[in-house]
Amino acid sequence: MILIVDVLNKNRFLPILDDMFRLRARVFQDRMGWDVAVTNGLEKDEFDALDPAYVIALDDDYRVIGCARLLQTTGPHMLSDVFHAILDGEPPLRSATMWESTRFCVDRETLAGRRGKHTVARTTTELMCGILEYAQASGISDIITVIDPVMDRILHRSDNAPYDYVGRTAEMGKVRALAALIDTGQERIDRVRAFAGVEGDIFATQEEVANAIAPPTGLPGDAFLREYCHQQIENAASLRERNAAIALQKALSGLGSPARNFDT
């Protein structure tokens, strides 16, 4: 499922955002060797401070298995401020109906060997559909995305080939990067969905995810256990640990999930 986290709802999803920044550190620093800044295991840059929208793929246990970041091209974005080598000294495109997508990644380690709904290929496609459908619903007709040749091949393989490229392929440190154009037309969305057999609504409601990651309201009667659970939840190093700690607290307090309250 796909969750959109933006400035309006991010306070409800801070553990999910941290998990996402940890995934980005593993992918972009550890696996791909990009020159990115990682602090306390979290990969963040100056564009994360500009309130972007995040498209986040979650598995059935609400763990982050993929993500991408969206920014408007009318304001500061990576192609204009960081990747200008690609543009060869040319000013960037600027359009109200074009967003920039960056930091696209999928958790291959976790998904390797999984079958069914959460494979690498399926998650990649679901994330692409999430970006395209969210952009389309926001009146955006095109996405510009800075990618490496590997991602370009993945796009082609997923029946989501860019319709064109802007500028040139530039050397960015150890990797080569290029800027691709992708439309958000229904035809493309249908094609990408059909490729991986994605059907129905892929978006999770905010309430569903917020309730799933929230600690239960009831607490164990014993003061020591209460404190222990609190510590476990607070000190969790990942969303997985946090979920486990919450599950423990739920079990100890003899309570099920809190009442659900879906968007109306």
Next chain:
Amino acid sequence: MKSRIQLVDLTALSGPRADFLGHLHGLCRTIGVDYASYAATNPVSGKLHAFTTYPTAWKDHYMDQNLHLVDPTLRIAARSIAPVDWRRLEQDSSFQDVFGAARDFDLPSTGLTVPVRGPMGDVGLFSVTSRMSAQDWRWLKGSMMGQLQTAAVHLHDTVMTSDALTRTLRYPHLSTREREVLQWVAAGKSQQDIGDILSISSRTVEVHLRSAREKLCTLTTAQAVGRAVSLGLVQPG
């Protein structure tokens, strides 16, 4: 601590700015909404510039009470990249502070705000409101989003360039490709022809044209060519 940003009603000023309001009324008619407003912080003067088709009574109340300092359709929506449906803001206590009063003025609280981020850290906010049913609103939203985005950025760029200092900062920086495409348009070539000449897809030609139109603060390609010619960026065809 809240900064005491001064709210300036652009329609109260004389001169060509009065056209902004006519433009907003026109947009209301074409899109099919009841009211439209635009507000932007000028990064140079620090003032919040605004104009609206709301009735004068509400405008006076809004300015008297300094509601712009708490209004979440400005304060919160300004930080979003996507259009914000006001339903997402209803939870915010400040929404009731502003729109509880709007009901007394018989104004709708169904609406959305389209934020525009400018190159200088400036933010423009274009809002529309409507009395229609929730179902009609959902349908209208789906059909008007692209149009709203384009209208919002056009308004914002026009307002930003209406000030001498920001105009200098925002001299249109067209890429070689954008100039090439405009030059071929000036020479009377179709989008398809231009794609063939430059060996790019016609959709890419469209993307460059759209970008050039926005950088030149124009809505149509003909206007963009005219302005590019007058700025000496393109030779007359």
